[in-house]
Amino acid sequence: MAESNATIYVTPVEWNNKLINNEAVYKPVHKGSLIGQLLPRYWLRQRQIDPETVRFGATEHGKPIIARGPVPLTYNVTHDSDMVVIACGSGESVGIDVMRVALPRRTSMDEFVGFVSEQATYRARERSARS
Incomplete structure (x- = not known):
């Protein structure tokens, strides 16, 4: 980019x-x-x-x-x-x-950040595969 x-x-x-x-x-x-x-x-x-x-x-x-x-x-x-x-x-x-996002119940901040990071990485890989 x-x-x-x-x-x-x-x-x-x-x-x-x-x-x-x-x-x-x-x-x-x-x-x-x-x-x-x-x-x-x-x-x-x-x-x-x-x-x-x-x-x-x-x-x-x-x-x-x-x-x-x-x-x-x-x-x-x-x-x-x-x-x-x-x-x-x-x-x-x-x-x-x-x-606005809310931390899901019974989820730690570290777990939430990890999940969001995985999703962002997955989407970035998808975009680069289409390029």
């Missing part, structure tokens, strides 16, 4: 924020989506790019993209539970996913 210059921002959502938590305006299921729409604009501001100079769009599968901007920019947003994550790049394709 090639080295990437992608940036990842992870933010816990402050659900007690009155604007975010106004259920008359935003249903709970849409809060992560709302933050996911704000994060790319925050990232643009961090790069001193006016979001008004950028046109947002979506791929045929619904993945949000920057359709037009002053420089090549890519990003991917994901959210689950109280986590919202964005990966940002300078034109290279980026992807990210986040999922």
Whole structure:
């Protein structure tokens, strides 16, 4: 895999924020989506790019993209539970996913980490076999 210059921002959502938590305006299921729409604009501001100079769009599968901007920019947003994550790049394709996991009952942390590591290794072998 090639080295990437992608940036990842992870933010816990402050659900007690009155604007975010106004259920008359935003249903709970849409809060992560709302933050996911704000994060790319925050990232643009961090790069001193006016979001008004950028046109947002979506791929045929619904993945949000920057359709037009002053420089090549890519990003991917994901959210689950109280986590919202964005990966940002300078034109290279980026992807990210986040999922809250719970330690299964009667499983030690070492056992859980071992299981997840085995699964990750298995998937990596599958990918390289297909390449």
